[in-house]
Amino acid sequence: MSYLKLLKVPKQLLLTRTTQLISHRNSGFIVLVPEIGEDLNADKNPLIGENDLPEFSSITIEKCVGVVGTQGLIAEKKLRELEESLTEKTEIKDVFTEVFNPLEEISSPLDTTWGLSKTLYLGNSTLMPTKSYLTIHDRARRVRVAKFFSQPIHLALKAAQNKKASTEEYDDSQKRLINKYLLEASLNGIELEGASRYQLMEVFDKLNQERSKFQGKLKAARRHFKQNCNDPKIIKEFPLNLLQAISVDPKAHPTKGPWRITLEPFIVKEFMKYCPDHHLRWNVWQADVRKCSTQQEKAVETSTNIEEIRFLRRQQAKLLGYKSFMDMSMETKMAGSMKTVTDTLGNLLDIARPSQESEIAGLQEFAEKLGFHKKLEIQDVPYYRRLQLEEVHGFDQEVIKEYFPLNKVLVNMFSLAEKLFNIKINERSSVNRWHENVKFFDIFDLETGGKEPVGGFYVDLFARDDEKLFEAENNGWMVAVRSKCELTKTKPLAALIFNFKKIPDKPLLLSIEDVQMLFNKFGHSLQHLLCKSIYSELSGLTNVEWDAVEIGGNVMTNLIYNENILRKITAHYSNNDPLPEKLISAVMNQQKHLSGFSLCRELYLSALDIELHQRKDFWLEIIKELYPRYHVFPLDKKDAHPCSFEQIFGGEWGGAYFSHVWAKLVAADVYSAFFEANKSQNEEEFIEVGKRFRNTFLTYGGNLHPSEVFRRFRGRDPSPKALLKSLGLIASKNIESN
Incomplete structure (x- = not known):
């Protein structure tokens, strides 16, 4: 087995704060930063106490940076030793014992410190300012991805895969682990040689620069x-x-x-x-x-940048042997093929587009009754939509909030999870925290006796203007502080961090959007905490395909719209009165109101992302062609919305935006199993579905392809019918109105 030295990657620009919180899986670049404060004599993580939990009260910025530096150097040294060992061997007898086990031991300490730093960054920015977090993030990430650029590791895994290709010796999780490493390395160009590999590194470098320029211009345009x-x-x-x-x-x-x-x-x-x-x-x-169009100041124009990003992504795909960037993107998606995606989105559009037409016609009539005697334009829809929801369906946000006091929702959300998934959630007060309002909960698995906690999670609910990161459009996070790893005897830790704002002399009341976010992030934490995995690389949401990551969170969100559950999580904050039937109807109707219009918008953005990353046509020609298919409103001549499409050009969702719709589709189909069981009014059947969900989606994590996870839960492949039914767009004999 020959040894090829690791190709050094050019130094990259730092990314913006938003994208730092996203795992850059398969992004294909490494960020190099200067070494700071390393000390190789440290043999114990000083950030972790005797109870195996972080000692937040003793954490300083200097200590965090120093620990990451030390752990980084140790990990790099051990990785080199592993590479040398593999290079000297003529045969790898057991790839898991000789390769993966050492890699887990190398990665685990640094990953924990990285997760802890993310938690502090979101939970208390005075303890972890942005600049300090970026230093830690980039140092940790550089170390973590180095193994995917290792030729000795890659060659060992290819040999193991080829040797066992015709046997059944590997189980599903072992196959997934081998495939993960090989795919990560392949998409980062490890199989390229000479000029091609150097060209790919240049593409990654330029892509990072163009994305940073895009983000900077968009930020400036918003302020302008x-x-x-x-x-x-x-x-x-x-x-x-x-x-x-x-x-x-x-x-x-x-x-x-x-x-x-x-x-x-x-x-x-x-x-x-x-x-x-x-x-x-x-x-x-x-x-x-x-904004950011050629009609604006040249300093904030991004049309040039997005065309360059598209060109570079085409180059990236071509160098790696793919027909288009979209075809490359499908390597990391549950959907599996572009045909599956386009067929599914097309089927949804066939139902949603006619519905949009009737919805907007009805909204026009409603607006005219209120004295609006012009033809509705697209910018009028949000205003009259809100009024129609209030007046026709009785959805008064402020009144409904009075029935969603935070403590009531939280306690009953935990109770629901305990009943459905056969777990116990207990608060532990003697835990070191980053703020006095933070709570810590142990989670016990009653299926295995429940004597010792299988993991734990922090909950930080309240806004602190001077301390916590605040993003109004994305104001809730689940941080995987530490992943489960049986090899290193590591129990998973998670942190749920929100910015719910208190009003003096009144309990904190949640909007429907707040409740959805709370359930969604809690669903993510359950996937992280209840996963049964030998390897941290397959634990929780790690190694889960992009279009499947949101499934667990969306399933928990859908449970809110089960009437029995809705009643249990609500009561008036002042007198404990139950949520009235008319308000229950209002909440149920809210998700269906103008749902054809909303779904068409998401389908359009998904199609736009796909076409931009499959075709070479100028972006303006693409939207002129696509827009009328998805909207009843005409395209404004000066509309340049792709120039500010941040998720695909500044974030990590290029070639993946359809994942939002796909995850909702699969989650709705999963939830329909709960709904079918609930129709019989037999609680045992309902709990049985919860057990099945726990033993599939919450247990497997990244150990099994999500398509197979779904089949083991539902006994078939996903169908769009449940999503359409939940939105009130079709009637189904099997899934009645919920």
């Missing part, structure tokens, strides 16, 4: 637009969180004004829902869809 508002009549119905976001004077009461509208996503979204003035809505909307 300012729409002043001094009229109290305009902001009359604005919710408090929106008023706080647009108040010019942060020290003054938000209802006093003046107010200023910018193009931050949360502000635009909420402003369009609550602004009663058609002309103001149009002004903000047109500024939003034209």
Whole structure:
């Protein structure tokens, strides 16, 4: 077995803060930073206490950076030793004992420190400022991905795969582990040689630069637009969180004004829902869809950048042997093929598009009854949609919130999980935390006796303006602090971090969106904590295909719309009265209201991402062709929304945006099994479905392909019928209205 030295990768630009929290799986670049504060004499992680939990009260920035530096050097030294050992061997008898076991021991300490740093970054930025976290993140990530650039490891795994290809010696998880390493290495160009490999590294380098430029310009463009508002009549119905976001004077009461509208996503979204003035809505909307276009200042124009990103991604795919970037992207997707994706999205569009037409016609009639005598335009939809939901369906957000006190929802969410998944969740108060309001919970597996906790999780619920990272459009996180690994006897740890804002002299009340986020992130944590895996590389959400990552969280979110569960998690905060039937109906109807319009929008963005990464045509020609298929509204001549499509050009969702729809589709089909069991009013059947869900989706993690996980849960492949039914778009004999 010949030894080929690791190719050194050019130094990369640091990414923005948002993308630092996303795992850059298969992104194909390494970030190099200077070494700081390493000390090879450390033989114990000083951040972990005697109870095997982090000692947050004693953590300093210097200590964190120093520990990561030390662990990084130790890991690099051990990796070199492993490579030398493999190079000297003429045969690998057991690839798991000789390769994977040492890799787990090398990675585990550093991964834990990295996860702890992420937790502090989100939970207390005074303990872990952005600059310090970026240093730690980049140092840890550089070390972690080095194994995928190792020729000795890659050759050993290829030999093992070829040797056992015709046998049944490997179980599913072992095959997944081997395939994971080989695919990661392949997509990072390990099989390329000479000029081709150097060219790929240049492509990665340029891609990172172009994405950073895109993000910087988008951020500047959002700040550049300012729409002043001094009229109290305009902001009359604005919710408090929106008023706080647009108040010019942060020290003054938000209802006093003046107010200023910018193009931050949360502000635009909420402003369009609550602004009663058609002309103001149009002004903000047109500024939003034209930002970063050639109609704006050249300094913030991104059209050039997105075309360069598309070109570089085509080059990347070509060098790696793929027809297009989309075809390459499918290597890491549950859907498996472009035909499956396009057929599925097309079937959904066939139902959603006609529904959109009737929905908008009905909204037009509703608006006219309120005195709006113009033809509705797309920027008018959010405002009249909200009013229609309130007046026709009785969905009053502020009234409904009174029945969702945080403590009531949280306690009953835990009780639901205990019943469905045969676990026990107990709070432990004697745990070191990063803030006094943080709580820690042990989770016990009653299926195995429940004597010792199988893992634990922190819950940090409340906003702290001076301490915690706040992103209004993405304000809840599940951090995998530490992954399960049987080899190193490591128990999983997770952190649920939110920014729910307290109002003085009143319990914290949750909106429907808040409840959905709480259930969603808790679902992610259950996948992380209940997974049974020998290797951390397959534990929890690690190694789960992109379009399957959100399935568990979405299933938990769907459970909110089970009427029995909805009743259990709600009660009026002042008198404990149950949620009235009319409000139950309002909550149930809310997810179906204008669902054809919303689904078409998601299908359009998915199709746009696909076409941009399959074709060479200029982006403007592509949207002119696609837009009319998905919208009843005409495309504005100056609409340049792809120029600010952050998720695919600044984030990690290029070639993967359809994953959002796919995960919802699969989750709806999973939930339909709960619904079918619930129809019989037999609680044992309902719990049996929960047990089956736990023993598949929550147990396997990345040990089994999600298509097979679904088949073991449902006995067939996923169908779009359940999603369409949950949105009120079709009737089904098997799945009645829930």
